[in-house]
Amino acid sequence: QLLPSDTAAGMEFKCCRFVSESRLVTLQVRRGRDSVAFVVEFVRNGEDGKFVLGRSVQVLKGSSATALHVHAPFLSVGDARGGVTLLDLKSLSKLAYHSTLHSLPITGLSTLPSDRAGGDDYIVSSSVDKTLAMVPARRPLFAGFGRFIVPACLVLLVLIFRFALFSTAQVEEDGGIRNEL
DSSP: OOOOOOGGGTOEEEEEEEEETTEEEEEEEEOSTTOEEEEEEEEEOTTTOOEEEEEEEEEEESSOEEEEEEETTEEEEEETTSOEEEEETTTOOEEEEEOOSOSSOEEEEEEEOOSSTTOOEEEEEEETTSOEEEEEEOOOTTTTTHHHHHHHHHHHHHHHHHHHHHOEEEEOTTSOEEEEO
């Protein structure tokens, strides 16, 4: 079965990896001044067994993607600027971007498994700059709390400013300070 890339939008396949026998992820790029990269998922149709388009997620804008690596529960994408984007393999949501790993394009990605239970695996990247880099493959510490922490901090900030700006301090005749609300 041939799977077409979106040639009408100028997209071309860069690479592909099987996640399972029924799920394939591909990296499609459009090169040029307005370059973009998408992770495109194909899933096996239960009726005829052919692969059909699942989801498509833009992972880069302004830089071309150069490498793709599957290491459950993560997916990593290397780019021409020398950075690595870490995605959640199940949802394809962006978890982290490491921008300063290399000074030239990424040429390959791999995983270094942890040698102890519960330890972090590492994403290893190679580059045209003749170096290897390693970053931990893990979810950001506050990934699940972002919806709670940001609003809570904003409420706290509003309360602090409310008391700081709207409370009036008056100096009494004896030199003391009296606060009024």
